[in-house]
Amino acid sequence: MTARNIDGKAFAAGLRARVAEGAAEVIAKAGRKPGLAVVLVGEDPASAVYVRSKGKATIAAGMESFEHRLPADTSQETLETLVDQLNADPAVDGILVQLPLPRHLDESAIITRIDPDKDVDGFHPVNAGRLATGLPGFVPCTPLGCLMLLRDVHGDLTGLDAVVIGRSNIVGKPMAQLLIGDSCTVTVAHSRTLDLPAVVKRADIVVAAVGRAGMVKPDWTKPGATLIDVGINRTEAGLVGDIDPACAEVAGAMTPVPGGVGPMTIAVLLRNTLVSAARREGVTLSQDI
Ligand SMILES: NC(=O)C1=CN([C@@H]2O[C@H](COP(=O)(O)OP(=O)(O)OC[C@H]3O[C@@H](n4cnc5c(N)ncnc54)[C@H](OP(=O)(O)O)[C@@H]3O)[C@@H](O)[C@H]2O)C=CC1
Numbered sequence: 046m047t048a049r050n051i052d053g054k055a056f057a058a059g060l061r062a063r064v065a066e067g068a069a070e071v072i073a074k075a076g077r078k079p080g081l082a083v084v085l086v087g088e089d090p091a092s093a094v095y096v097r098s099k100g101k102a103t104i105a106a107g108m109e110s111f112e113h114r115l116p117a118d119t120s121q122e123t124l125e126t127l128v129d130q131l132n133a134d135p136a137v138d139g140i141l142v143q144l145p146l147p148r149h150l151d152e153s154a155i156i157t158r159i160d161p162d163k164d165v166d167g168f169h170p171v172n173a174g175r176l177a178t179g180l181p182g183f184v185p186c187t188p189l190g191c192l193m194l195l196r197d198v199h200g201d202l203t204g205l206d207a208v209v210i211g212r213s214n215i216v217g218k219p220m221a222q223l224l225i226g227d228s229c230t231v232t233v234a235h236s237r238t239l240d241l242p243a244v245v246k247r248a249d250i251v252v253a254a255v256g257r258a259g260m261v262k263p264d265w266t267k268p269g270a271t272l273i274d275v276g277i278n279r280t281e282a283g284l285v286g287d288i289d290p291a292c293a294e295v296a297g298a299m300t301p302v303p304g305g306v307g308p309m310t311i312a313v314l315l316r317n318t319l320v321s322a323a324r325r326e327g328v329t330l331s332q333d334i
């Protein structure tokens with residue numbers, strides 16, 4: 046059996062097209078474009094590439110992109126002042142501070158400083174709490190993108206056995222919350238999990254968010270399972286995920302890397318920015334996205 050390829054890139058293109066339609070509605074009713082501010086501290090090349098592609102996608106969706114590039118030795122105070130300015134700027138609907146920040150900066154203090162209602166990354170503790178308690182708020186882009194792909198594959202996720210590998214605040218934990226919300230039976234595995242292969246083997250749905258190239262093996266995979274690969278690992282063989290491509294022999298459906306979850310992350314970021322702009326301007330969008 047060869048797994049169906051879950052084409053995140055194509056799904057993301059459709060989502061971006063719907064975001065562009067929504068952005069046009071905001072422009073028509075509020076007289077301004079939705080705006081996304083992206084803050085990059087330092088020169089990490091991977092982050093710079095990501096920020097550039099985000100800026101391009103923002104503009105292509107008919108939204109305003111505000112890019113702030115700060116030197117690697119920027120002080121905590123300077124960065125906090127910039128966040129305060131973006132919080133107060135009526136043209137800014139979404140604020141994203143690219144992570145990781147240089148080591149001398151207090152990441153948690155910066156994230157907490159962002160207005161939760163402009164926190165389109167969904168990283169603020171208020172938004173984590175809203176997600177955990179079922180209140181409306183911003184959901185982190187990567188897990189929400191994964192959920193959209195899973196709903197597209199399965200329709201209803203009720204009762205499915207889901208294993209999330211990784212327990213970070215930005216991927217693993219919010220992914221688990223979303224799957225609970227869709228009535229999966231959820232297990233969260235991490236570096237201290239005993240017998241990970243046996244845990245994974247039970248799962249109808251596996252979301253791998255670890256950062257270890259090809260870690261999930263074919264003999265860990267339940268026949269017909271859906272595998273979602275969040276991992277981004279730069280190796281000599283190029284960009285690879287956390288799931289061994291040979292799992293396609295056993296799985297029912299699987300996301301590729303690249304072209305799977307990564308493009309969804311950016312499309313959902315634009316979606317969250319549009320939702321923020323519509324809320325802030327009191328515009329009701331004609332379609333749910
Ligand atoms: N495609 C996209 O859009 C995005 C991709 N990513 C990628 O996803 C991956 C994960 O990102 P992120 O959550 O930020 O990473 P973190 O490093 O914050 O978390 C990694 C998690 O993996 C767990 N882990 C580490 N080693 C093992 C192991 N041997 N067995 C089981 N679990 C293990 C860790 O466990 P413990 O907690 O015990 O240490 C931790 O919970 C990375 O490759 C990252 O680049 C991230 C964001 C967006």
Ligand SMILES: Nc1nc(=O)c2c([nH]1)NC[C@@H]1CN(c3ccc(C(=O)N[C@@H](CCC(=O)O)C(=O)O)cc3)C=[N+]21
Nearest residue numbers: 141142143144145166277303304305306307308310311
């Ligand atoms: N505040 C913040 N928010 C984030 O959402 C955030 C962040 N910081 N820091 C870094 C991680 C990582 N991340 C990715 C987004 C898109 C791709 C992506 O588009 N990947 C393409 C490949 C791109 C390539 O070739 O390098 C793909 O998988 O097809 C990857 C990774 C968002 N992150």
